[in-house]
Amino acid sequence: MQLDTVYFALFLGCVAVAQAKLPVRWRMPVLLSASLIFYACSSVSYLVLMLGLCALNYWAASFLSRSSNEQRRACFFWATVAVNLATLITFKYTSGLIVQGLSRLGWTPPDGVVTRLAVPLGLSYFTFQMLACVTDAYRQTWRLDCGFAGFTLFGLFFPQISSGPIPRAGRLLPQLLDGHSPTVEDRLSGLRLIAFGYLKKTIVANRLNEYVTTIFNDQTGTGALPALVACCLNVLELYADFSGYIDIAIGSAQFLGIRLDPNFDRPFVSTSVTEFWRRWHITLALWLRDYLYTPLLIRIRNLGMTGVVLAMIITFAICGIWHGATWTYLLFGVSQGVALSVETLTKTWRKKRLKQFPEWSVKWAGRIYTLGFFVLTQVLFRAANLPQAMRIYGRLTHWRLSLHLSEVIPTPFFFAVDCLAIAMWIAVARSLGRASNRTTPQFVLLCGLLIVFLGRLGAAHFIYAKF
């Protein structure tokens, strides 16, 4: 059950009604049952696997919270981490490698086999959550003090299981265990976010997808301008798609009275790549910082600045590989790590040199640099393979003056509607900030009308669902 389907909307409505009608003590069991049903809709056998992993992590976290024997705690911790990572690697990469290997041998596995090898829904995000819990329990910065049911609900909470945001146990678990009912404010602000998320997905992401896909798959095109426009719109599409999903997830949770951590904070106003990663996919960036970058840096701290650079590049390389075992994702991760390292190394020098320029010009130059860098590196993220990415980069260097407008805009009418849709998105985003409980019906009405008249059905569901 995808979050952009009407089935999910009906499901959420049923859960909200059950939550409102049943006594307060039933609130947690209702959410747990809903989460289990939601997961079972994806796959019953994988639900068993996830429950098994929940049990293992619950047992490990409770042991790590209670025990004081350091040697045994370390053994338990590393064993649990190994099992979680082994499961993730097995499902995320092995199946792909088997299919690739068989294809190279000239045997295309039937669809049924490929489906059976598919990654369980939200396994990546679930693993991040579990690793964070176990690590916090091991570091003794958090203590497990709930039952297995509560822990399972935390692991499989249905609005965020598919693609995040990645919650921290310290913030989400108490809310899930608490029996308070959602307020009218919760319900209405949740509804506004859900409507806005659907709007982003249907009128921006789905529309731009058609244009970007056409240019990226064009094997014969040579002009730089169409490629540049496609690269810029690709970033906009990814943002609209992912933040649209996040809005629906956060809105759904808020509709049920649960506050999830924000995942985006106006990333395009960032003046450096470092700042960009504080505003883009915030929960993943924080997770990487707390559970990968910092421990790694502590291990190699005797290397000084070299250690910092190494830790950054390794962290982002792993982040890239997490998206998929391809060269494009690896290069995407490494490029981000390199940019962050360069920014860190030149921080003092830049501060000194840029003092002579007006503050606004430095800010705008920083914004253009950050956006330009992200637009270029997102080509690696979008491209199906390295040759496709290289073809787009090749096109970007191929400037010529005699360019026909039809090469940049193959379908002017649809392009104009796309521009109108983007303008509408910006206008609605502004009105979201001003919307109150009283104006929620008007806001939802506006979103509904825009979705029906300007919306497009995407070729696929959310981009991040595949990670």
Next chain:
Amino acid sequence: MNWKSWLLAFLIFAGSCVVADLVATYGVIFRMPMYDTNRILHLYQTNLDEIPMFGTSRIRWNYDPVVLGPNLYNYGMDGSSFEVTDVLLQIELAKPKTTPIIIEPEFEDTHKLGDPAKFIPLLSDARFRPPMQKFHALGWWQFIPGLRYFGQYDVYVREFLNNRRMTNWKAAQGYSYDTTPPPFNRAAFDKLVDI
């Protein structure tokens, strides 16, 4: 919560959708004689003497029924696979007729539906649903008046504007063609004659 505001918002939404549906159906789609939906609607008429020509874009743009005979009608459609031709054939064969039928089925590139927008106004006929389903173009909303054109409004508007712009085009017996004579380039002609 203020239920009156919600009810009013819902009524405005439903009313706007129904009005937009009527405008799209009667003000846009049915006013494009060259559009495939209207050519399919012509098939529902009995037309006892008519000889239909079914097929893909090869039929659509290359077989002028006016030249071939007064009773022929061109039902060829861009990007239609055998599944689409099959549905049109079912409609034709249900008629009490004995006239010949010309078929140009596509067997090589069968995984095509063409633009699904042209079939949405016709979904009340259940025979159009299986090909739409096969090509993942069928949605539950397409059965709800007012919501059925979700995701397709701009497609219809573009087709409508294109039709309006093509003032030199003429439609006859399902076939449409440009009446403007192609520009004569003397230099190019002489070059070709030289070869």
